[in-house]
Amino acid sequence: ETGVTQTPRHLVMGMTNKKSLKCEQHLGHNAMYWYKQSAKKPLELMFVYNFKEQTENNSVPSRFSPECPNSSHLFLHLHTLQPEDSALYLCASSHEPPGQGAGELFFGEGSRLTVL
Amino acid sequence: QKEVEQNSGPLSVPEGAIASLNCTYSDRGSQSFFWYRQYSGKSPELIMFIYSNGDKEDGRFTAQLNKASQYVSLLIRDSQPSDSATYLCAVRDSNYQLIWGAGTKLIIKP
Numbered sequence: 001e002t003g004v005t006q007t008p009r010h011l012v013m014g015m016t017n018k019k020s021l022k023c024e025q026h027l028g029h030n031a032m033y034w035y036k037q038s039a040k041k042p043l044e045l046m047f048v049y050n051f052k053e054q055t056e057n058n059s060v061p062s063r064f065s066p067e068c069p070n071s072s073h074l075f076l077h078l079h080t081l082q083p084e085d086s087a088l089y090l091c092a093s094s095h096e097p098p099g100q101g102a103g104e105l106f107f108g109e110g111s112r113l114t115v116l
Numbered sequence: 117q118k119e120v121e122q123n124s125g126p127l128s129v130p131e132g133a134i135a136s137l138n139c140t141y142s143d144r145g146s147q148s149f150f151w152y153r154q155y156s157g158k159s160p161e162l163i164m165f166i167y168s169n170g171d172k173e174d175g176r177f178t179a180q181l182n183k184a185s186q187y188v189s190l191l192i193r194d195s196q197p198s199d200s201a202t203y204l205c206a207v208r209d210s211n212y213q214l215i216w217g218a219g220t221k222l223i224i225k226p
Contacts (some may be wrong), residue, residue, distance in 0.1 A: 004159075040124055042158075042216040043204070090159060101136035104150075107159035 006108035023074040023091030030031040122217035135192040145210030149188040152204040
């Protein structure tokens with residue numbers, strides 16, 4: 001296993017379902033991030049964790065709930081989502097703490113979410 | 117609202133020509149500038165970063181920064197079909213937040 005791995009790669013859920021996205025990084029990094037990527041829009045930062053502690057929550061609706069049990073794993077719990085939440089959800093990690101360093105983020109290949 | 121602007125494209129360039137991608141940003145206090153490449157269905161990957169005014173070259177890629185005019189560009193020389201991708205510009209602003217552009221889709225035609 002190398003890099004940043006995300007599962008599932010594709011997810012279809014109804015508005016009343018509860019599901020979770022999982023991210024695992026094998027790079028020894030201490031900072032992890034959740035981003036939302038919608039077509040023709042900039043990446044939207046959702047949550048940031050540094051050493052398992054949440055350092056940023058960019059006014060994300062409570063229907064998205066992050067969890068970071070350790071520096072290698074990050075989850076995004078989803079419940080009662082809306083169709084406009086359909087997007088690609090990208091997990092990333094960095095060696096440097098958030099806001100510092102060369103700004104190199106290592107991304108997973110994303111979980112494509114469709115909310116019906 | 118701090119912004120990073122990119123032309124969404126697609127930008128079509130013949131194989132072997134120079135591809136020029138541009139990005140403008142609103143926060144004059146921005147310090148660091150990054151170019152990520154994202155192939156279709158894949159994750160973004162960092163290809164260049166630049167901190168100082170002027171040019172920075174890495175192989176076929178050159179990043180150019182002009183802080184006075186608040187733009188950063190990426191030149192790709194001898195473009196190859198494998199360079200076809202979406203190129204994302206990211207700027208670390210004066211609050212150390214990473215602000216992203218929406219990306220420019222580049223198509224290299226054989």
